[in-house]
Amino acid sequence: MDRATLWDMTVTEVLIAPGQYADPYQGGITFEAQLAVRDVFDLGIRAFEEPTTHFAEGEPYWTAGKESRGSVGKHEF
Incomplete structure (x- = not known):
């Protein structure tokens, strides 16, 4: 979103x-x-306060120098 x-x-x-x-x-x-999708699109609930546009599993090269917003499951945002 x-x-x-x-x-x-x-x-x-x-x-x-x-x-x-x-x-x-x-x-x-x-x-x-389905509830999670509803929460985002119908209720406007977000996982993180700041807009978050990327996630990764593990530590790919492009995450160097990026600020972590938090994690959900195995995905680091």
Whole structure:
């Protein structure tokens, strides 16, 4: 949501941008995941106070010098 807002893109444009995310998941979506999406898009709830546009698992080269906002599961934002 933050990428879409900050970069003047639609959520769909953010999700399908080349090289940004893995191919969309084609399986079922848990009720917990559905609630999380609702919280963001319908209720405006955010995981972090500051806009957050990138996440990583592990420590890829491009995270050097970036400020950590926190983590959710294995993803560091």
